[in-house]
Amino acid sequence: MGAYLVRRLLLMAVTLIGISILIFIMLRLVPGNIADILVNASGMSDEQDKARIVHELGLDKPLAEQYWQWVDGLAHGDLGYAYVSERPAWEEIAPRIPISAKLAGMAIFFAVLIGVPLGVASAVRQNTGLDYLLRVFSLSGLSFPSFWLGLLVLMASVQWFGKIPIYDSDAHGFFNQVSMLALPAIVVGFRSSALIMRLTRSSMLEVLRQDYVRTARSKGATNASVNYNHALRNALLPVVTVIGIEAAFLVGGLIVTETVFNIPGIARFLVEAILWRDYPIVQNLVMLIAFVVVMVNFLVDMAYMVLDPRIKFAD
Amino acid sequence: MRTSMAFLATIVAALAAAASPALAQKAGGTLRIPHRENPPSASILEESTISVVEPFMAVFSNLVLFDPNEKVNSPDHIVPDLAESWSYDDSKTKLTFKLRQGVKWHDGQPFTAKDVKCTFDAVAGFDANPTIIRKSPRKIWYINLKDVTTNGDYEVTFDLKRPQASFLSMLASGYAPIYSCHVDGRIMRTKPIGTGPFKMVEYKRNDVIKLVRNPDYWKKGRPYLDAIEMKIVPNRGTRTLGFQSGEFDMTFDSDVSFPMLKDVMNQKKDAVCEARPTNVGSNILINRDAPPFDNPEIRKVLTDTIDVKAFSEILSQGHNLDGAAMLPPPYGVWGMPKEMLASLPGHSPDIAKSRAEGQAIMKKLGYGPDKPLKIKVATRNIAIYRDPAVILIDQLKQVYIDAELEPIDSSVWYNKIAKKDYQIGMNLTGVAVDDPDVNFYENYYSKSERNYTGYNNPEVDKLIDQQSAEPDQAKRKQIVWEIEKKLAEDVARPMIGYNVDNTCWDSHLKGVKLQVNSIYNAWRYEDYWFDR
Numbered sequence: 001m002g003a004y005l006v007r008r009l010l011l012m013a014v015t016l017i018g019i020s021i022l023i024f025i026m027l028r029l030v031p032g033n034i035a036d037i038l039v040n041a042s043g044m045s046d047e048q049d050k051a052r053i054v055h056e057l058g059l060d061k062p063l064a065e066q067y068w069q070w071v072d073g074l075a076h077g078d079l080g081y082a083y084v085s086e087r088p089a090w091e092e093i094a095p096r097i098p099i100s101a102k103l104a105g106m107a108i109f110f111a112v113l114i115g116v117p118l119g120v121a122s123a124v125r126q127n128t129g130l131d132y133l134l135r136v137f138s139l140s141g142l143s144f145p146s147f148w149l150g151l152l153v154l155m156a157s158v159q160w161f162g163k164i165p166i167y168d169s170d171a172h173g174f175f176n177q178v179s180m181l182a183l184p185a186i187v188v189g190f191r192s193s194a195l196i197m198r199l200t201r202s203s204m205l206e207v208l209r210q211d212y213v214r215t216a217r218s219k220g221a222t223n224a225s226v227n228y229n230h231a232l233r234n235a236l237l238p239v240v241t242v243i244g245i246e247a248a249f250l251v252g253g254l255i256v257t258e259t260v261f262n263i264p265g266i267a268r269f270l271v272e273a274i275l276w277r278d279y280p281i282v283q284n285l286v287m288l289i290a291f292v293v294v295m296v297n298f299l300v301d302m303a304y305m306v307l308d309p310r311i312k313f314a315d
Numbered sequence: 316m317r318t319s320m321a322f323l324a325t326i327v328a329a330l331a332a333a334a335s336p337a338l339a340q341k342a343g344g345t346l347r348i349p350h351r352e353n354p355p356s357a358s359i360l361e362e363s364t365i366s367v368v369e370p371f372m373a374v375f376s377n378l379v380l381f382d383p384n385e386k387v388n389s390p391d392h393i394v395p396d397l398a399e400s401w402s403y404d405d406s407k408t409k410l411t412f413k414l415r416q417g418v419k420w421h422d423g424q425p426f427t428a429k430d431v432k433c434t435f436d437a438v439a440g441f442d443a444n445p446t447i448i449r450k451s452p453r454k455i456w457y458i459n460l461k462d463v464t465t466n467g468d469y470e471v472t473f474d475l476k477r478p479q480a481s482f483l484s485m486l487a488s489g490y491a492p493i494y495s496c497h498v499d500g501r502i503m504r505t506k507p508i509g510t511g512p513f514k515m516v517e518y519k520r521n522d523v524i525k526l527v528r529n530p531d532y533w534k535k536g537r538p539y540l541d542a543i544e545m546k547i548v549p550n551r552g553t554r555t556l557g558f559q560s561g562e563f564d565m566t567f568d569s570d571v572s573f574p575m576l577k578d579v580m581n582q583k584k585d586a587v588c589e590a591r592p593t594n595v596g597s598n599i600l601i602n603r604d605a606p607p608f609d610n611p612e613i614r615k616v617l618t619d620t621i622d623v624k625a626f627s628e629i630l631s632q633g634h635n636l637d638g639a640a641m642l643p644p645p646y647g648v649w650g651m652p653k654e655m656l657a658s659l660p661g662h663s664p665d666i667a668k669s670r671a672e673g674q675a676i677m678k679k680l681g682y683g684p685d686k687p688l689k690i691k692v693a694t695r696n697i698a699i700y701r702d703p704a705v706i707l708i709d710q711l712k713q714v715y716i717d718a719e720l721e722p723i724d725s726s727v728w729y730n731k732i733a734k735k736d737y738q739i740g741m742n743l744t745g746v747a748v749d750d751p752d753v754n755f756y757e758n759y760y761s762k763s764e765r766n767y768t769g770y771n772n773p774e775v776d777k778l779i780d781q782q783s784a785e786p787d788q789a790k791r792k793q794i795v796w797e798i799e800k801k802l803a804e805d806v807a808r809p810m811i812g813y814n815v816d817n818t819c820w821d822s823h824l825k826g827v828k829l830q831v832n833s834i835y836n837a838w839r840y841e842d843y844w845f846d847r
Contacts, residue, residue: 036730044450
């Protein structure tokens, strides 16, 4: 187990280094750079002004030197300066992390809270009215685009309550934060909940047909005990994998929702940084997201052991 | 016509408001406005977008200002700001300003004539390595400025190469704020220091811009508001819903299109909405150095097919205005009369006739319905640029030109245009000051960086200089119209219309005065107040 953990950690480090090289190169392959954009934003094309900006930002240095400067800084906790805001990149990124983390956490919480029980209900009541209804619900979750759903929710909110949940950075306290983020979290989590529900349903159906479930029933176990103690625990393995993947992919869903609900999180910030070719922000944010994905994958693997004691990671 | 009616309604509303009993202004309150995007920076001198002027103009002061109480920006309505008075010498080439004393920058430092010199040395390019800015997109405005000199701490003289009637108008623009010499450009781009009615508190990208009342503002009793808060809301639907729900007191400038207006008025019964031209015109950039548009005949065909009325109907339910290079009257001070405009290529009311002429030229050149000329129409990949480009592509089919849309990422748009890597391009041009000098020197003068097409006609350059030096407004107008005519005949940058859009605000918000020939010059907010 110990050796496995060391191997996993080393692999994670190699993956992150690979990603850092990839993102660094990919960003520079995209046409246009920050100097072009800053000058273009003023509606002009002055080569002298552009050259001054390129030099000021160090973009005239060799690529290898630029890369080394970045990773060396990263290793020492120095993320550099954002090109556009001209503030330390960490000061720009740090306040946005908790915002997106709260939103993503609430979305996943909502997705699991809705998806797993409804998936189980749909499986145990297969081919009943409830099952059909839940399947329609899950299909809608997968088909509704987030931006459409988001705008619909906002319009309904204006129509019924006369207000919209626009993000307010001055809102403090648990209740205020939850009420402000609940609607966007539901919009983001709706798709994930549908996916989790469908997967839980199919996984449960498969497990419910297993011999040991039949044995449990023949021994007189109650329906609830069979469904939740025997079947669900085994059916959850693929679901946990999907929850892990969904958590990682959530950043994509957050981009649209953060824009529609006007939440100043990292997803929207990343898109804008890409448009501005703000290399320090994009590079560091992508590394942060990559780190989260790698860690989530690692935690999902560890969760397998908890859910199924038969799984052992060999040294 | 519809816009004229809307304008008339606005005037009537304004007169009615003026006739009603005067209300005593109340102090206090925070004005909440949604902002459409993250401004590229807070440094007005370095940027060229309303996204920067609307939030940050209130941080600064100018030497002079277009009278905020007048609907039309004109040289006759310029009022003192940091300058208490001004005068020309006999040769009309030395413009001297007496400056206000006791004015302090937001950091407590005193404002002096050195700050004025420092600002204009930087923007005009006299200072090769300025510390207060790193780019100057309006350097061409100051092409006639020879030097700026100070005489003590409270007098400054602008030395012009020749008389220039419009020079004061340019100084009165929201794009001509005075910067402080002692503050570095990086600070000016992030948390600027000014002498204006509001102080900058913070600008958090993707979140909010916060300004608070400057208690030391030199104009006593102003501003009335305690603070201004602009939330960055890139989604137009969210911005509009926010206004409808009372989350915001005012929309972003010209953010309510005509199709949206009805819905806004229905949802928010107490909204006050005003339609006005933005002096932002859609126009076509033509690469006249490469085939096929190096051929003047094909350039002419381009104007033959343009149906400006159809553009207006589709884009704005018929409210957009037809005009030549200058904003047309009655909103614009300098645009040519309607009858004269109708005689210009690209503005003929008889579209069928002009298209028949275009078809004949194309047939003579070997093109026809079975053998169309294939071209690409490049434009920025933004809806307000793409929409007119698509309409243009449709209209080009009428003269046997089969065009394909080429959407270009904004980040490389001007680079592509500067490198002449396009055939024709759909473009939008905003004019900051409704004055021929600003528009012509910026967009059509051979030496300008913003003359994107590289249009170079020595005769037009000469006329531009001539009108600039002409002190008599009526005579100057005649030269301006001649230039407009030449530009249209040369197919320099065919105009397809001036945008007209709506700005709305809550009826409790008072003191809002929008100007009809520029959107860039009246964002001080110092006369705004809440009646509640």
